Each structure stands twice: as C-alpha cells, then as structure tokens.
Amino acid sequence: MVDLAGSGIGEEPMSGGDDARSRLLAAAGSVFARRGFDRATVREICREAKVNVASVGYYFGDKMGLYRQVIRQIHELRERKFPAPAEGDTDPARMLHSIIRTLLSRMMACDSRGWESQLMMREMMQPTAIFGELVQESFRPLFERLVEIFRLVVTAQSVEQDGEIATGDALVQRHELEQFALSVVGQCLYYRIGAGVVQILVPEESRQQHYDIDSLSRHIAGVMLAAAESGRSLRYKLEHFDRRPE
C-alpha cells in the first residue's frame, strides 16, 4: 500500500515521472481546470492518464483527495515558474509594475500552469474545504506586499509635494492601501477570467496589439500609480459626492 491522501508531495521528482501517480496528477490538473470539479469525471481523468479507475482511490483516497493534491502541486509549480520579484528595489513604482507583471503572467499562462487561475476562480465561487488555507498561503503574502508598496508610493509622493512628512498624522489609512491592493488583484484577475468578454467587445486587431501582458501590466500599473499619487486632493474632490447620487 502506498501512502494515502494526507501525504505531502515533497519526495518525488515533482514534475517528471512516468509512474501512474504522476500521470494521474498531470491529467487531473488538465481535466479539473477544463471541466471544473463536478463536471470532471474520474473516468475521464483516468482515461487521459492511462490508468485504471481504481487508481485514484488507491493513490489519493478519493476524488477530493486528488483535487486537493492537484491544487498544491500547481501552486508550487507556478511560484517556481513565475517567482515574485525580489524586494529591495528602491523605486516603489517600478516595484509595483514588476509585481503586476508577475501577477498577470501567472494568470495568463495558458499552458499547464494556467490551471491555477481557473481552479482558484472556482474555489472563490464555490469554496471547498481547502479554500481558506489556499488564500492564506497564496494571497496573503502578495496582498501584504502590495499594501506596503502602496504605502511607499503615497509616502514618496507626499514628500515630493510637501517637502516634509507630516509626522504623527497618518498620511493614509490602512484600509485605503488595502483597497488599492485589492483593485490591483481585481483588474489582473478580470483580464484573465473576463477574457471571453474582452474577446467579444474588442476587435481582434486591437486585442492583439494592446492586450498582451506588457501592455496590460503597464496600463494597470499606470492606473494605480496615478491613483496612489493623486492622494488627498482627489479624495476631497470625491467627498462631496452624495452618498446616493441623484
């Protein structure tokens, strides 16, 4: 008997491997992403992996165990392929742009590593048991980092404007920085999952020219930098908007 569902995957070659377990894992990722957890059938997965249907029970306990393992594997592969840019860049603007590029690249990757975007989306809409830990492991670090970057951007801008930081009185509230961070993620995600919408709304010529990763990351970085740097002046401008417009 081989180890069952709960085990890690640290011991095997990780992505090569021609044994049944590896083939099963690879096929499952493909099928789960394409069909979703429900529509995906263990029979289809096993057919694609050229293993017997009983293998999923044998190696992973059940269908859910296989799914769980697939998500873990994909997450690791993705972080290896598109590592988060190293900290230490002195220019927060460039740092932001760099992170957005990474985010978009990860999401847009349509090869085998593009699965996670889809699986993650499915988890958002129909959370399974593993959703919580997934967010903590995968989203939290990036989120915190974005928050800190925006703090730098706002601070730098304020120094530029006022000549000196008004100490004591916080330049910007934490929740504003968080919302900036969430806006970044939201836009990146949309260009992935909303690709079908974009495909219909934007003619192909323009799409191929302006909707690649480079253009989009510049666009998103531009939007968010402008917002963060405009700072308080804009906030005041918006405050006299009625709570319920019209």
Next chain:
Amino acid sequence: MVDLAGSGIGEEPMSGGDDARSRLLAAAGSVFARRGFDRATVREICREAKVNVASVGYYFGDKMGLYRQVIRQIHELRERKFPAPAEGDTDPARMLHSIIRTLLSRMMACDSRGWESQLMMREMMQPTAIFGELVQESFRPLFERLVEIFRLVVTAQSVEQDGEIATGDALVQRHELEQFALSVVGQCLYYRIGAGVVQILVPEESRQQHYDIDSLSRHIAGVMLAAAESGRSLRYKLEHFDRRPE
C-alpha cells in the same frame, strides 16, 4: 400542452404568480446560483418548488431550457431594480461615480437578484451557448458608455490644463479608454466574487466599515478618475519601464 423552451416570457405577470411555472422559475434561480448548473439537480429544484420532476420537461423542455429562462428573467429583474443612471449629467466625474455605484449595487445585491453575478461568472468561465448574446445585450451598452465617459474626463482635464484642445491629434487612443472601462468592471466584479478572499484578508471591523457599496464605489471612482486625469504625464513616466522588468 403549454409552449416549450423557445418562447419568451413577456406574457405572464413576470414576478408574481403562484402557478407551478413561476414557482419553478423562482426555485431554479435560487438553486442554480447556490449550486451551479451542474450540482443543481432538477429534483432539488422541483422539491423546493413543490412541483413534480416532470414539470421542468413540461414547461421548459429540459434542464438547459429552464436555466436559459432563469438567466433571462434575472437579467430583466436586475435592470428594473437597479436602472442605469440617466445620461445628461454634465459632470463626467459624477457620472462615472454614479455608474460604478449602479454596477456595484447590482453585483452586491445578495438577495434573490444577486444571482446574476454568479451565473454570469459561471458563463465567463464555462460559456454555454447563451454567453455571446448575454455579453452583447448586457455588457456592451455599459461598456460603450464607460468609454465615452472616460473620453469626456480626459478631454475636460486636457482643456483645464492646456487651455485649448489640440485638435486633429487625438488626445487619447480608443484602446486606452477601453482599458479604463475594463478596469472599472474588473474591480467591481472582484469585490463581488472575491468577497470570500476579502473576508479572510480583512478583519471584520474594517470590512464592515470600509467595504460597503458607498465606500467601494467612491474608492473605484477615485482610482479611475485619478488615472484618467493624470493622462499623458503618467504615460510617459511608465514608458521607460523596460518591457521585461529586471
């Protein structure tokens, strides 16, 4: 025999009704949104609607016909409940804010009318046959309107800055306006479908205080206005970012 799947729904009272068909439609919406098209079973729907399983075949042809009708109904209800703000506001900034509010309200509506966001998401990730017409009917008008609003914002800002419009040479390219529009939709959508993520990342206190529709619509409007108004200055700033940072 009653009319089958293809028919419209213009003839009945539209939302009242205690007949089997209405109950079926109502129950189906609830169950489809909660479970998704696949996990939802016609038996569960019929149990909730207190009708026999054969009724779905009788009234809607099959499960897919029922789904199709549910989406149509929800779409109409939503547009009735949260109508798009009337055009004619002279201030494009306030107009933008108003539209964003509408968008967010529609998406966040967690009562019976909140289904469409989820159903729409499902359509994005796993388009059925009705996805195309849905985008053309539902997204296109809003999209075009956003584009025009951003054109006004950019133009107004430019007048303010330069004193006069540089005619002939377009202030901003079409695709930039489109990307602004898409960024708006992306952010709004994320605060809906990413609600689960936000719930984990942001402590409850802050969430209740700063993540209501009012706060979020002001935030998104602020971000996009800052971006649109910063205009060319920012664009140049970003252009010297390398194509592949690092």
Next chain:
DNA sequence: GCTTGTTTAAAACAGTTGTTTAAATGAGCG
C-alpha cells in the same frame, strides 16, 4: 352525461457517477 385540452403525479428508464471488491500481475528475495 361526454369530450377536449391542460396540468399534475408516480413510476420507470437508460445512463453516468464515485467508489469498492476481489482477483490477477509482477517484481524482489530468501
């Protein structure tokens, strides 16, 4: 009454689902 058409009801259908069983295979080893 009877006939007509519409609506409901229970049961059956054919197919697929995830999962399990029990037998077969094949390598490693004393």
Next chain:
DNA sequence: CGCTCATTTAAACAACTGTTTTAAACAAGC
C-alpha cells in the same frame, strides 16, 4: 520454487442523474 508485497486490472456496486412514459386529475364547453 514459494512467499510477500505493492500495484494493476476488470467487474460490480449502489446511488444519483436528466428525461420519458403512462396514467390520472382537472377544468371548460357542449
């Protein structure tokens, strides 16, 4: 060889799926 062990196989399982069939209930018109 015989024995052990992990692995693989084909078949069976029970539960559930969307859909259809068949018949009964019902109302309206004559």
